[in-house]
Amino acid sequence: MMFNGQRYLTRGVQEQVSIPLQVTLWRMIENLKIEVDYLQIFEIEQISDDQIKITHKQEEPQYEKVTVKSGMIASTHLKIYVIDEYEYSTMLLAKEY
Numbered sequence: 001m002m003f004n005g006q007r008y009l010t011r012g013v014q015e016q017v018s019i020p021l022q023v024t025l026w027r028m029i030e031n032l033k034i035e036v037d038y039l040q041i042f043e044i045e046q047i048s049d050d051q052i053k054i055t056h057k058q059e060e061p062q063y064e065k066v067t068v069k070s071g072m073i074a075s076t077h078l079k080i081y082v083i084d085e086y087e088y089s090t091m092l093l094a095k096e097y
Helices: 011-016 019-030
Strands: 006-009 039-048 051-058 063-070 078-084 088-093
Touching: 006 011, 011 088, 019 039, 019 051, 019 078, 019 088
Parallel strands: 006 088
Antiparallel strands: 039 051, 039 078, 051 063, 078 088
16 A cells, blocks of 8 residues: 555655645645556645645546645745655655755
């Protein structure tokens, strides 16, 4: 089963993504009700003072869902990948790939 091993974060995620947002992204993967691809893609943008828009995507099978979360701040527009390697999963900024 995917995304059930150890979880790791890159330095970029640790520095630029709040812990509540990290937890939200992991939960979004855990709550998928479809076949889960090894690569999960999140695009995050600030849409108001305390709201962010999270676009969650995967390629196979194709999936896309947009969620708006209140009470969260993202410093900039972020693109985050979460890659599953079976024994562990890594959350990283797209620019760190």
